[in-house]
Every structure is written in structure tokens, then in C-alpha cells.
Amino acid sequence: MTPPVDGPTLHLVGPVVLAAALAGIGVYGLLARRNAVLVLIGAELLLNAAGVLLVAGSALPAGGLAALRSTSQSTPVESADPLLAGQSLTIFVITIAAAEIGVALAVVLLLFRARRTSDLTAVRELGEASPTYTETPQTAQTPQTAQTPQTAQTPQTPDRVAP
Amino acid sequence: MTDEGALLSVVVPAVFAAAGLLSGRWGRQWARDSAILGTLGALAAAVVELVGVLRDGPAASIRFLGRIDVGGGTTLALDLRADQLSAIVAVAVGVVALCVQVYSVGYFADLPPTGPHIPDAGTPEAPTRYPGYAATVTLFTAAMMLVVHAGDLTLLLIGWETMGLASYLLVGHHSERAAARRAAVKAFLVTRVGDLGVLLAVVLLIAAEGTTTIDTLARRAAAGEIDKTTLTAALVLLLAGVAGKSAQFPLHTWLPDAMEGPTPISALIHAATMVAAGVFLVARLLPLYLAVPGALAVAAVIASITMLGAALAALAQEDLKRLLAWSTISQVAYMLAGVSVALDATGTAPGIFHLLSHAAFKALLFLVAGCVIHLTGSTLMRDMGGLLRQHRSMAWLFGLGLAGLAGLPPVGGFWSKEAVLTAADDAAHEGHWTGWLVLLVGLLTSLVTGLYAGRAWSMVALGRDVAHDPARAPEGDAVTEEPHETPAPEHVPHKLPLSMTVPLWVLAVPTAALGLVLVNPPDLIAALHVDLVTSVTGALLGLAGVGWALSAPRLGAPDIADALPAGARALLRDGYRLDDVQDRLVVRPAMALARGVFAGDSDVVDAYVRGSATVSRWGGGVLRRAQGGLATGYVAWLVVGAVAAGVAGMVLS
Amino acid sequence: MSGLEVVFGAFAVLAVASGLLAVTSPRVVHCALWLVVSLGSIAGVYLVLGAEVVALVQLLVYVGAVVVLVLFALMLTRAPIAASRDLDAGPGQRAAAAVAAVAVAGVVGGTLMVVAGDTVIGVDSGRGDPRSVGAALFGGWLLPFELLSVLLLAALVAAIAISRGDDDVPAAPEDQP
Numbered sequence: 001m002t003p004p005v006d007g008p009t010l011h012l013v014g015p016v017v018l019a020a021a022l023a024g025i026g027v028y029g030l031l032a033r034r035n036a037v038l039v040l041i042g043a044e045l046l047l048n049a050a051g052v053l054l055v056a057g058s059a060l061p062a063g064g065l066a067a068l069r070s071t072s073q074s075t076p077v078e079s080a081d082p083l084l085a086g087q088s089l090t091i092f093v094i095t096i097a098a099a100e101i102g103v104a105l106a107v108v109l110l111l112f113r114a115r116r117t118s119d120l121t122a123v124r125e126l127g128e129a130s131p132t133y134t135e136t137p138q139t140a141q142t143p144q145t146a147q148t149p150q151t152a153q154t155p156q157t158p159d160r161v162a163p
Numbered sequence: 164m165t166d167e168g169a170l171l172s173v174v175v176p177a178v179f180a181a182a183g184l185l186s187g188r189w190g191r192q193w194a195r196d197s198a199i200l201g202t203l204g205a206l207a208a209a210v211v212e213l214v215g216v217l218r219d220g221p222a223a224s225i226r227f228l229g230r231i232d233v234g235g236g237t238t239l240a241l242d243l244r245a246d247q248l249s250a251i252v253a254v255a256v257g258v259v260a261l262c263v264q265v266y267s268v269g270y271f272a273d274l275p276p277t278g279p280h281i282p283d284a285g286t287p288e289a290p291t292r293y294p295g296y297a298a299t300v301t302l303f304t305a306a307m308m309l310v311v312h313a314g315d316l317t318l319l320l321i322g323w324e325t326m327g328l329a330s331y332l333l334v335g336h337h338s339e340r341a342a343a344r345r346a347a348v349k350a351f352l353v354t355r356v357g358d359l360g361v362l363l364a365v366v367l368l369i370a371a372e373g374t375t376t377i378d379t380l381a382r383r384a385a386a387g388e389i390d391k392t393t394l395t396a397a398l399v400l401l402l403a404g405v406a407g408k409s410a411q412f413p414l415h416t417w418l419p420d421a422m423e424g425p426t427p428i429s430a431l432i433h434a435a436t437m438v439a440a441g442v443f444l445v446a447r448l449l450p451l452y453l454a455v456p457g458a459l460a461v462a463a464v465i466a467s468i469t470m471l472g473a474a475l476a477a478l479a480q481e482d483l484k485r486l487l488a489w490s491t492i493s494q495v496a497y498m499l500a501g502v503s504v505a506l507d508a509t510g511t512a513p514g515i516f517h518l519l520s521h522a523a524f525k526a527l528l529f530l531v532a533g534c535v536i537h538l539t540g541s542t543l544m545r546d547m548g549g550l551l552r553q554h555r556s557m558a559w560l561f562g563l564g565l566a567g568l569a570g571l572p573p574v575g576g577f578w579s580k581e582a583v584l585t586a587a588d589d590a591a592h593e594g595h596w597t598g599w600l601v602l603l604v605g606l607l608t609s610l611v612t613g614l615y616a617g618r619a620w621s622m623v624a625l626g627r628d629v630a631h632d633p634a635r636a637p638e639g640d641a642v643t644e645e646p647h648e649t650p651a652p653e654h655v656p657h658k659l660p661l662s663m664t665v666p667l668w669v670l671a672v673p674t675a676a677l678g679l680v681l682v683n684p685p686d687l688i689a690a691l692h693v694d695l696v697t698s699v700t701g702a703l704l705g706l707a708g709v710g711w712a713l714s715a716p717r718l719g720a721p722d723i724a725d726a727l728p729a730g731a732r733a734l735l736r737d738g739y740r741l742d743d744v745q746d747r748l749v750v751r752p753a754m755a756l757a758r759g760v761f762a763g764d765s766d767v768v769d770a771y772v773r774g775s776a777t778v779s780r781w782g783g784g785v786l787r788r789a790q791g792g793l794a795t796g797y798v799a800w801l802v803v804g805a806v807a808a809g810v811a812g813m814v815l816s
Numbered sequence: 817m818s819g820l821e822v823v824f825g826a827f828a829v830l831a832v833a834s835g836l837l838a839v840t841s842p843r844v845v846h847c848a849l850w851l852v853v854s855l856g857s858i859a860g861v862y863l864v865l866g867a868e869v870v871a872l873v874q875l876l877v878y879v880g881a882v883v884v885l886v887l888f889a890l891m892l893t894r895a896p897i898a899a900s901r902d903l904d905a906g907p908g909q910r911a912a913a914a915v916a917a918v919a920v921a922g923v924v925g926g927t928l929m930v931v932a933g934d935t936v937i938g939v940d941s942g943r944g945d946p947r948s949v950g951a952a953l954f955g956g957w958l959l960p961f962e963l964l965s966v967l968l969l970a971a972l973v974a975a976i977a978i979s980r981g982d983d984d985v986p987a988a989p990e991d992q993p
Contacts, residue, residue: 008820012935016928018828019388022835024921029839031799031913034905038844039795041851042930045835048858051874055867058925059937082950084943085869088960091953094870094877095964099971101882105889106975118893121905138877139834152876795905801914809923813930 015056022049036108036118038103047097050092058086164706165222168212168643169312170243172253173227175204176305178636183298192295195268202264205308219687221246223378224314243245244314244377250513253311253445255519256436257671259526260304262666263431264296265296266530267297269662270427270537279318298335301418301433303329307436309570311443316365316375319444323361323408326440327354330432334424346423353417357407364400379448391455393629398451398458401444402465409441409495414468418492422484426533431485434491442498446511449502453510457618459503463597463788466500467604469493472739474611478618478736479724483532483544486619489738490568493608495656500601501583504590509690513586516688523673524567524576528666531561535623544622551624558624559669567586567674569616569705570609575677580609581698588697601696613708618723621713722761820939824864829859842903844895848887855879867944 024046029042112118179201187194216222221244228241271291306329309322327353335347359587368375371393372383383389405411410418410433432438445452445462453461470493477489489763501514521648532542534557539547551558567576584605590598684691724732734740789800831854838850855878862871904910954963 009936010818010821010824012932012937012940013929014821014828014956015861015865015892016932017925018831020921020928021832021926022858023924024917025832025835025839027802027896027920028913031795031802031916032905032910033795033839033903035844035893035895036794037886037893037895037901038839038847038903039798039888041847042839044851044878045838045854048831048855049871050859052861053928055862055865055870056937058867058943059865059939067851072884083956087870087944087949088952088957090862090864090867090870090962091873091949092957094873095968098877099968101885102975103971103978105885108889108976109892110981111894115866118895119902120794135907156893797908799912799916802920806916806919806923809927813923813927 012056015052019049019053019056022046022052034119034121036111036120037105039120040104040108044097044101045106047093051093054090054093056086058077058084058090060086090095165212165215165219165245165250167224168208168210168215169225169243169249169253170227171208172205172212172257173305173308173312173757175208175245175306176201176301179204180298180302180305183294183301186210187294187298191293194297198297198301199261199264199268202261202304202410203256204588205262205304206254209250209253209257212245213254216247224376224779225312227314227318233369235373237369239317239369239374240315240320240376242314242376243312247313247441247685248446248511249311251519251685251687252439252515253308255522256304256311258308258669259301259431259522260307261437261528262530262669263427264297264300265662266430266533266666267293267300267425267427269532269660270425271296272660272662291334296333296425299329299332299336300428303333303755305438306355310440311649314377316368316377316380319377320365322432323404323440324358326432326437327351327358327408330354330421330437333428334421335433336425336428337423340423341593342414343423343632345633346417346420350417350421353414354407357404357414360400360403362406363396364404365521367397367400371397377447384451384454384581387454389451389454394451398448398455401448402458402462405441405462405499406465407437407441408444409499410492411441411465411496411499412472413471413741414437415469415492416738416745419485419488419738422482422488426484426529426536427489430526430529430533433488434529435522438491438495439498439522441516442502442518445499445502446515449505449511450508453505453507459505460597462499463503463601466496466503467600469496470500470608471604474608474615476735476738477615478611479727479732480543480738481544483535483541483547483619483623484529486544486615487528487532489527490612490615491521493612494525494568497521497580497583497605497608500605501586504587504598504601506590506593506595510586512519512688512691513579513582516691517583520575520579520673520677523670523677524564524574526665527560527670527674528564528568530663530670531557531564534663534667535561537659537663539771544619547623548625556666560671561624562620563671563674565620569613569709570701571705571709572702573678574675575673577698577702578678578681578693581693581701582691584609584692584697584701585692588694606701606704607650609704610708613705613710614712614723615708617709617712618715620709622722625713820864825860827857827860827864831861832855840904842899842901844890844900844903845887847896848883848890851886852879852883854963855883864939865944866939869944869946869949 026042026044026046026049027150029045030039031042033039033042111123115123136146179197183194183197183201186197223244224240224242227243231239231241271293304327306322306325310319313319313536314323331347331351335343335348337343345484365375368380372380372389374380380389384394403414418433418438422429424432436774452462473493473496475487477486477493480489481485494517498517499513501517502511505511505514535547535550536542538554541547550561563574567574570577570580584602587598587601587605591602592598680688681691681698705785712723715726727735833922834850834853838847841847841850857880859871859874862868862874905913934987935939
């Protein structure tokens with residue numbers, strides 16, 4: 001199925017598999033990590049997966065895959081998308097990711113200042129109503145992020161998180 | 164004239180009662196005036212009605228509340244009826260009510276704080292609440308007038324129930340006393356049981372006959388058009404109401420306890436009017452009763468049992484008012500017995516005549532008792548005594564009333580009692596077994612009545628001198644207003660006001676002289692006659708009883724009842740412990756049922772309500788676990804949702 | 817397989833491997849650095865796909881700014897330098913996360929494979945040069961572009977407002993709980 005088109009070609013399968021794998025890894029990082037910052041790293045990978053898909057899609061004509069279907073399957077396409085939707089959107093995605101991570105890390109810092117920890121499992125109660133909330137931190141000056149959670153009341157939900 | 168009289172006799176006291184109840188705030192003077200005016204108006208209207216009836220004859224239907232269509236083709240005609248029966252009884256009610264109202268003014272006068280403590284007039288600290296009391300008495304008068312004049316059983320029922328309400332309010336007037344409250348509730352509940360019978364009878368008659376007009380029913384019954392079974396059932400049910408209102412066995416237990424109410428109330432309601440309403444009902448419906456002889460037999464049996472039993476119980480009472488109460492039960496049984504041995508429609512005469520004379524002498528007795536209680540500060544007979552020496556006129560009035568009670572000639576009580584016995588004798592000679600029953604029991608009761616009447620006289624009027632009792636100071640004879648002696652330091656001399664003494668004299672007149680009516684009787688009691696043999700026997704028995712009682716002091720004890728064995732005496736005094744029987748048979752099961760229902764409601768029904776709250780809380784607790792607080796947990800659910808949406812989209816497309 | 821595909825494959829494998837290491841490494845700084853490698857590989861992928869500007873932006877913004885932010889955050893939150901097992905959640909949660917990850921990858925990959933499994937795209941048509949991208953951005957995508965600048969401003973303000981906390985605000989009197 002060598003397409004009679006000039007210039008290098010690529011099977012769309014590649015970017016798709018890459019995007020899927022990155023998405024999976026991103027989700028794992030999002031769910032399996034305790035440190036807030038590391039969770040955000042997972043989120044970044046997820047966003048990158050989207051970006052890869054978008055850029056790969058930019059090689060498709062303006063009608064997208066539908067226009068592709070109207071011709072036979074293995075004929076290559078002329079990229080005729082004047083809007084360059086895929087690439088522009090990828091740039092936008094990157095920008096938004098930057099904005100998002102800025103705000104997210106500001107929140108993580110605030111969390112750290114309030115609770116002296118960035119361990120997400122240690123901050124399960126919200127706000128001053130929680131029984132473990134204290135004005136002054138109980139831990140030492142250089143706390144580990146890996147401190148044992150003080151939440152003795154609420155049972156561990158990790159097992160219940162699984163679908 | 165008749166119509167207006169009958170109408171006004173109901174309407175005037177009703178209006179004044181309403182006015183009094185609404186405007187009691189305006190003070191004692193207005194309350195007193197409106198009450199007395201209302202009662203006076205009722206009496207005047209009744210007199211006008213009586214004159215009209217005697218001259219023109221009865222008025223069968225006087226429009227009162229119009230016609231009511233109750234559906235099913237039945238129309239109730241709420242009319243009044245004026246005839247000799249209603250007019251005469253209305254006049255009697257009016258007289259007694261007026262006397263009681265005037266007496267109450269003095270009875271409820273503000274007592275000095277250091278005065279004697281009147282047991283049934285509340286305490287000096289408690290308010291007398293006279294305005295409400297007076298208005299309720301007027302209301303009662305209106306209700307009784309309505310019962311007397313009702314031409315339709317439904318109207319009668321209205322008046323009947325209103326009387327029950329007024330009686331409850333008045334017995335429990337001094338509601339700061341727990342005993343009064345309990346007595347009022349007991350009176351209401353026991354009479355209510357009887358009232359259910361009346362209500363069922365009315366319903367039965369509406370269902371069977373389509374009308375409750377007394378005239379129509381009487382005509383139909385006389386013509387034999389009413390189904391015998393239905394009529395018997397209705398009449399026996401009505402007898403239940405009679406037993407309740409007139410305090411006959413077995414619904415008599417409320418009357419002795421109702422003596423917790425003020426003495427004027429006992430005089431009005433429980434001597435002269437309400438308890439007589441039951442007998443009046445039977446008299447009014449006599450044509451129906453005559454159509455089914457079984458009902459009258461039931462009445463005769465009830466009356467006989469009550470007559471003798473109550474008289475024996477009166478013999479053992481320590482409290483003067485309770486003695487008079489049991490005596491009332493016994494005398495009302497006499498009236499009922501008199502009506503139950505009637506042979507034809509004129510047979511109401513003996514019972515009604517005894518009703519009238521009983522109204523007079525019993526009201527007199529109660530009012531005198533009230534005066535004595537005022538003077539001595541106690542209702543127990545052992546605290547009284549020597550009345551003859553201290554208040555001669557009062558004592559003679561008391562004696563007059565007791566003579567009427569015992570049926571000693573020539574006072575009115577003798578004539579009425581002997582009329583009843585004669586009627587029983589006549590019925591016996593006609594072959595009715597009820598006649599024999601009433602005659603024999605009635606003669607026996609005459610003896611016992613004489614006994615307790617004599618006992619009351621010997622304990623209250625004779626006996627140890629009150630003056631020598633260091634706890635009591637000699638008080639001026641307020642009745643003849645002799646000068647006072649020096650009072651002891653503890654007591655302020657207590658002078659009985661005119662308002663309390665004049666009604667006594669007023670009532671003494673019919674007590675003594677009612678027999679004179681028989682010289683030229685109206686049609687109602689024209690059929691009355693007194694048989695010589697029976698009456699002499701009855702009178703002798705009465706005298707024997709009185710003499711026996713009076714001879715007791717000579718035998719050692721001032722109280723003839725001391726001759727009774729202690730166990731029997733206690734049994735009689737407690738009214739044969741029927742209160743306990745009622746308690747066990749009715750009250751306890753009812754309370755157990757109530758407790759069961761309450762438990763069912765709170766443990767079963769409420770459990771569902773509480774359960775829904777618990778379930779909600781539990782559900783909330785379970786759902787709360789989803790809010791683990793773990794940020795990555797939330798994200799996980801997000802991912803799950805997204806994956807599920809994607810899969811669904813894939814599958815569905 | 818053309819040479820392009822080989823290069824693409826190499827970059828892809830690198831991206832995936834370093835991403836995997838980034839999310840599983842027990843040392844935080846290694847995580848950040850592996851993230852750098854992953855993002856850089858993805859920039860390479862963009863280059864292979866012919867999107868030069870996007871690759872540059874990726875390197876500049878993601879690798880240059882975002883990762884630096886992440887490192888700063890790690891420093892400010894006193895992340896442990898040494899290897900620490902406590903960075904990961906409990907084994908149950910990790911297993912569940914793995915399942916979720918496989919599920920997501922499966923959904924995304926499966927859906928797209930079914931749709932576009934056999935498609936072949938041409939990657940070198942001069943579409944990714946700055947001129948074309950600029951014309952597109954400031955042409956058809958002008959409005960989103962402007963909105964994004966507002967978004968960045970908002971994010972900036974928000975980050976300052978959040979992270980400033982109450983330091984410059986007069987402290988409320990200490991109240992005993």
C-alpha cells in the first residue's frame with residue numbers, strides 16, 4: 001500500500017499509539033502519586049498526549065477523517081487545512097498548560113504553608129472544620145512529605161477508589 | 164301567648180347566657196344582673212306559657228329552628244312544643260333556677276380571708292370566678308328549657324348535650340381543686356356513656372321512621388305502625404341515656420362525686436333539673452313506651468334496684484352533701500318507677516308530680532345545706548350539730564325539707580310519694596308484675612328514707628351544742644337577725660346574707676303546700692289519686708324510720724348508722740364499691756388500650772418516621788465516604804467517568 | 817517503514833519510557849528530570865510530524881518554564897531529596913491506578929485505531945513553518961489567541977494572589993481554638 005504521494009509519509013497508527021500510551025501513563029501518574037507536585041507531572045503528560053494527537057491530526061484535510069473516508073482508505077491525503085487547526089490548537093494547549101500549572105503550583109504552595117505538607121492523603125479534611133486542622137503545625141521544621149496521615153477517623157479510601 | 168311563652172323561655176336565657184359568657188370582663192355587677200335577668204325572663208316566659216296552655220290548650224308545633232333536610236328524604240322539623248307537661252316543668256325549673264341564681268350571689272360573695280373555709284366554694288385565696296359561673300348557670304337553664312320544650316328528639320338531644328356540658332363546667336368550677344376536676348370529668352364521661360344511647364336511639368328512629376318529631380312518633384306508636392323490635396331497641400337505648408343523666412344504676416356513680424361542685428349547683432342540677440330530665444324524657448315519650456311493655460319493665464327494674472340501693476347507701480354517708488346526693492338518686496328512682504308503672508298516657512302524673520315536689524324539697528335541702536356549710540366551714544355531719552339551738556329558722560327549714568323527703572303528711576312530699584305507690588298498687592292489681600316490684604321496693608325504701616332523713620336531722624339539728632365546741636364561736640342567728648354575741652378572737656362573725664336566706668323561704672312554700680294543687684289540679688295530674696291503704700302504710704313506714712333514727716341518741720349513739728356492722732357500713736358508704744368495679748371493668752381496660760395505642764403509634768408508626776430519619780442519616784453517612792477528601796480520589800472518579808463515557812460512546816455508535 | 821517512521825518510533829519510545837519513569841521514580845528530582853526528557857522527546861515527535869513551531873514552543877514553554885516551575889515547587893515544598901517510598905500511594909491505589917491507566921489508554925487507542933487505523937498521512941508539506949503558523953494564528957485563530965492572553969493574565973494574577981497568602985495582610989489577632 002505504497003501511496004503515490006510525494007514527500008515522506010507516516011502511518012497514523014504511530015501517533016495514535018503514542019498518544020494512547022502517554023494518556024495512560026499520565027492517568028497513572030495522576031492517580032498513583034501522593035505528592036501534589038508529582039500529580040501535576042502526570043497531568044502534564046496527559047496534556048502532551050492531547051497535543052500529539054492534535055499535531056498528528058493537523059496533517060488531515062479540513063474535513064478531517066470524514067473527508068478521508070470519502071476517498072479510499074489507503075490513499076494519502078493532501079493536507080489542505082489552511083487554518084492549521086491542529087498546530088494552532090497545540091500551541092494553545094501548551095499555553096493553557098502553562099497557565100494551569102502556574103495556578104496549580106500556587107495552590108500547592110498555599111497548601112504547604114497551611115498544612116506543612118504536600119502529601120495529598122494527609123489533607124483529606126477540608127478547611128478549619130476538620131478535626132485535624134491546627135493553626136500551628138505539629139510537625140518538625142523540615143517535614144517529610146511522606147508523613148503518616150493523621151486521619152484516623154476516616155478510613156483509607158484508596159481501595160474504594162478503584163472502579 | 165303559648166307560643167311566645169315557650170319560645171322566650173328558651174331564647175331569653177340563651178341570649179343572656181351568651182351575653183354573660185362574652186362580657187364577663189365587665190365585672191360582677193353586670194354578671195349578676197344579666198344572670199338574674201335571664202333567669203327571671205325564663206321564669207316569666209314559662210308562667211306566660213302555663214297560663215296560655217291552661218286557657219287555650221297545647222300548641223303542638225312552634226317554629227323554632229325551622230326545617231333541616233338531612234338527605235335520604237328525611238326532613239327534621241326542629242320545632243318546640245308547649246303543653247301542660249312542658250309548661251309546668253318549665254315553671255318549676257324557672258323557680259328553682261331563679262332561687263339558685265339569687266342564692267349564688269350570696270354564696271360567692273367575697274369571703275373575708277380569716278373567715279371559715281368553705282370546702283366547696285374554693286379557698287379564700289382562689290378566685291370565685293363568679294361571672295363565668297353565673298353565665299353557665301343561665302346557659303344550663305336555657306338548655307333545660309330547650310329539653311322541656313323540644314318537639315323533636317334532635318332538639319331535645321341538643322339541649323341534653325348542652326346540659327351535660329354545663330354540668331361539667333359547673334361541677335368543675337373550682338378547677339384549682341383536683342377533686343373537682345376529677346369529679347367533673349367523671350360526671351361528663353359517665354353521662355356521656357348514656358348519651359351515646361340517646362344518640363343511637365335517635366339515629367335508629369331516623370333510619371326506621373324517617374322522623375324524630377315526638378308527636379308523629381307518638382301517633383304512629385299508638386297506632387301500632389312502628390316495628391316493635393326497632394322501637395324496643397330505640398327505647399331501651401333511650402333508657403341508657405336516662406340512666407346516665409338521671410343517675411340510675413349502673414350509671415349513677417358520678418352523682419355523689421359531683422358534690423365537689425358548689426352547693427347551689429348541686430341544688431339546681433343534681434336535685435331539681437338535670438337529674439329529672441331523664442324522667443321527663445320517659446314521660447314525654449310515654450306513648451311510645453306504652454306500645455312496647457318490655458321497655459317499661461326494664462325501667463321499673465332499674466328504678467327498683469336504684470331506689471333501695473341508694474337509700475341504703477345514704478344511710479351510711481358521713482358527708483351531708485353526699486347523703487343528699489344518694490338521696491337524690493333514690494328519689495329520682497321513685498320518679499322513674501312512678502312513670503314505669505303507667506297504664507296509659509295519663510300515667511305520667513305520679514312521676515311528674517314527684518318530680519315537682521322533689522325539685523322543691525331537694526333544692527331547699529341543698530340550699531340549707533349550703534348555708535350550714537357556710538356557717539360551720541365543713542361538709543361533714545359530725546362537724547355540724549346543734550343547729551336547732553343556734554339557728555332555729557334554718558333548722559326548721561331543714562326539717563321541712565327532710566319531712567318532704569321522708570314523705571310525712573301533710574307536706575307535698577307525702578302526696579307525691581304516695582301517688583307513686585298508689586300507681587304501683589293499681590298496676591299490681593291490673594296484673595303487672597312491675598307494679599308489685601315497685602310497690603314492695605317502694606315501701607321498703609320509704610322505711611329506709613325515713614331512717615336516713617331522721618339521721619340527718621338528729622346529727623345536724625340536734626346533738627351536741629356547737630356553742631360549747633371551743634373551735635367554734637357562737638354566731639348570730641343570721642336568719643332572724645338576732646343580735647350577735649361576742650365573737651371569739653379567731654372568728655369574724657359570719658352573717659348569712661339575705662340573698663342566701665330569701666330563696667330558702669321561697670322554696671319552702673311549694674315544699675309544704677304542693678299538696679294543695681291536688682284540690683284543683685290541671686289536666687296533667689288530674690288522674691292522680693292516692694289510695695288510702697297504701698298511703699297510710701307508706702306514711703307509717705316513713706314515720707317509723709324517722710322515729711327509729713331519732714331514738715338512736717337515747718340508745719347511746721347520735722348516729723343510727725352506728726348500728727350497722729362496720730364492714731357493711733363501709734361498703735354502703737363507698738357506694739357498694741361500684742366505683743372500683745367501674746374502674747376495673749372500664750377505666751383500666753380503656754387506659755390499657757390507650758397505652759397500647761400510644762405504644763403502637765410511637766413504636767410502630769413513629770418508628771417508621773424515625774426510621775426514615777435514621778435511614779437518611781445512614782445513607783448520608785455512606786455517601787459521605789465518597790467525599791474522602793483525597794484529591795486523587797476525586798480525579799480517579801473523574802477518569803472512571805470519562806472512560807465509561809468513552810466506552811459508551813464507542814459501543815453506541 | 818520509512819526512515820521518518822523509524823525516527824518517529826525512536827522519539828516515541830523515548831517519550832513513553834521517560835514518562836513511565838517520571839511517574840514511577842521514587843526520587844522527586846528524578847521525576848522532574850525524566851519529565852524534561854519526555855517533553856523533549858515529544859518536541860522531537862512534533863518535529864518529525866513537521867510542526868516546527870509547535871516543537872519550539874513545546875521546548876520553550878514546557879521544558880523551559882513548566883519544568884522549572886515544577887522544580888521550584890518541589891524546592892519550596894521541601895520535597896525529600898533522597899529516595900522515598902512514600903511518594904506513591906498505597907499498593908491498592910496503585911493497582912487501581914494501573915487499571916485506570918490501561919483502561920484510558922485502551923479507550924483512546926481503541927477508538928482511534930478503529931477509526932483511523934490504516935490512514936497514512938503526509939508530513940512534509942511545508943505547513944509547519946513560522947509563516948504558515950503565524951498566518952493561521954493571527955488570521956483564523958486571532959480571537960482565541962487574544963482570549964488566551966487574557967487567560968494568562970488571569971492565571972498570573974491568580975497565582976500571585978493565592979501564593980501571597982496573608983503575609984502582606986495585617987494578621988488577625990490570634991484566637992485560641
